[in-house]
Amino acid sequence: MTRIERMMAEVLLLQERGRSCDEIARALEVSRRTVMRDVQALCEMGIPVLSRDGVGGGYSLSPHYGIQPLELSWQEALLLIMALDGLSRLSDSPFSAERSSLVAKLRPLIPHRHLERLEGLRESVTLEVPERQMRAPMLDAIVEVVGSGTWLNLEYDAAEGIKTITVRPDRVYAESGLWYLVGLAESTSRTFRIDRIRGVGSAEAPSVIEEPPSYHDPAHPLVRVKLTRRGARKVQREPHLGSSIDVTLDEQILEFRCPPSELDWYAIYFGGMGADALVMEPEELRSRIKGRASALLELYV
DSSP states (O other): OOHHHHHHHHHHHHHHSOBOHHHHHHHHTOOHHHHHHHHHHHHHTTOOEEEEOSTTOEEEEOTTOOOOOOOOOHHHHHHHHHHHHHHHHSSOOTTHHHHHHHHHHHGGGSOHHHHHHHHHHHHHSOOOOOOOOOOOTTHHHHHTTTTTTOOEEEEEEETTEEEEEEEEEEEEEEETTEEEEEEEETTEEEEEEGGGEEEEEEOOOOSSOOOOOOTTOTTSOEEEEEEEHHHHHHHHTSTTTGGGOOTTSSEEEEEEEOOGGGHHHHHHHHHTTGGGEEEEEOHHHHHHHHHHHHHHHHHHO
């Protein structure tokens, strides 16, 4: 990004709302000193950037100033197209009608000279999303309230049958072609497959709300696993585990803490890795892996 492009990005950020110097620096991945120099240059160019001192201070634009939408570079257009194509490959995505109107609004911002190039890149550079048949008709309703503190009654298709669960939706994400909801339920952070939600209704907030401890709370069981090099490569693909894995070592120890409610999942996960993962502790996790292995062995005896 050239300095001119960066300065235009700063104007666009301030056109949305006032921002602190640190906010702008983080958004553009530059130093505070660079932002301050850019703002001074913008003022010298006649762009009315207003400065506010003290707590809550920062920069803003005069309310009477605005700029027309700029043409997108081919790199910016490619990023947007990739993101929208990735969403379209999901069996469901939030606000699908609005996604179509967004594509229509973006097209005039792409210079005509870039269109042919982008069409070729669209086939060669993609976000791979597995095709799924499961639909998530409740996705829009959940996205509309997620993070707002609203409580919902979910009709959820659990392993034991349809049940009603009162949840405060905190986060929604897509992974491997499926949508998930993370929310507070019975003072525990739980994850739900959104395609398994059959209905959504409003609910009263509990009279007492106990926030669960963080995932890596020191009170949670310590999991220690000895990994082979191949095992480390498998674990590296897990977003919440792989960041600390060094795949160049022949053997290493993976350590992390997790809520007791997650031990069943890790019993399946590490048990499925066979000799590439040896769980050393906690004993409860070792016992669950042994139990699953014994039950599996019984099926094949």
